[in-house]
Amino acid sequence: MTEKQHITIKGVKEGLLFLFDDQCEFSVLLDELQNKLEKTHLQVLTGPLIHIHVKLGKRLATDEQKEQIRTMIRQRGNLLVQSIESAVPETAQKKESAELKIISGIIRSGQTFEHDGNLLLMGDVNPGGALYCTGDIYVLGALRGMAHGGVNGRQDVVIAASLLKPTQLRIAEVISRPPDEWITGDAAMEFAFLKEGQMQIDKITQLYRLRKDPIVFKGV
Numbered sequence: 001m002t003e004k005q006h007i008t009i010k011g012v013k014e015g016l017l018f019l020f021d022d023q024c025e026f027s028v029l030l031d032e033l034q035n036k037l038e039k040t041h042l043q044v045l046t047g048p049l050i051h052i053h054v055k056l057g058k059r060l061a062t063d064e065q066k067e068q069i070r071t072m073i074r075q076r077g078n079l080l081v082q083s084i085e086s087a088v089p090e091t092a093q094k095k096e097s098a099e100l101k102i103i104s105g106i107i108r109s110g111q112t113f114e115h116d117g118n119l120l121l122m123g124d125v126n127p128g129g130a131l132y133c134t135g136d137i138y139v140l141g142a143l144r145g146m147a148h149g150g151v152n153g154r155q156d157v158v159i160a161a162s163l164l165k166p167t168q169l170r171i172a173e174v175i176s177r178p179p180d181e182w183i184t185g186d187a188a189m190e191f192a193f194l195k196e197g198q199m200q201i202d203k204i205t206q207l208y209r210l211r212k213d214p215i216v217f218k219g220v
Contacts, residue, residue, distance in 0.1 A: 022057030
């Protein structure tokens with residue numbers, strides 16, 4: 001059985017058009033892109049400068065993900081990325097990133113909660129409980145279970161909690177089991193984020209360094 005291809009390369013008047021599948025994991029796309037560039041470059045992509053146009057379909061790629069694509073293509077020497085475009089309007093992308101759902105209660109062992117957007121939980125996540133969001137996760141309580149932000153591949157999300165003692169954190173495809181030194185015993189709310197592909201922890205008062213437009217919790 002032939003393995004499904006997630007990237008289609010077509011020749012166009014302006015150069016080459018890269019069509020990306022918008023349903024698969026972003027890491028799968030990168031692996032296939034690397035493989036196609038290595039094989040194709042040896043065959044036809046040597047010589048004059050070639051302009052590349054990337055179409056992401058309905059995928060909402062972050063600036064960091066777009067830069068990963070550019071860097072990978074740029075390494076081929078004579079390939080120049082002219083555009084990386086999504087079929088989703090910019091207004092829709094902003095709406096998704098700004099959407100916030102507020103819930104209250106306890107996520108107990110064996111329970112999961114999923115949300116497309118940002119989430120504010122006023123309560124605890126017990127060991128064995130899990131939160132899954134495409135955006136940020138804020139827990140005004142103890143996070144002792146599992147939390148996965150950026151499930152659609154976004155790497156610019158944060159996971160914050162009043163008491164950050166998770167069994168596991170995951171942002172996009174980066175998984176981290178926090179070491180003992182994460183547990184500071186400080187009463188200050190803390191948040192997890194990605195820096196150069198590595199999970200980092202800081203106090204919530206430092207979030208402004210990461211975000212120019214932080215979420216405003218209206219009515220909370």
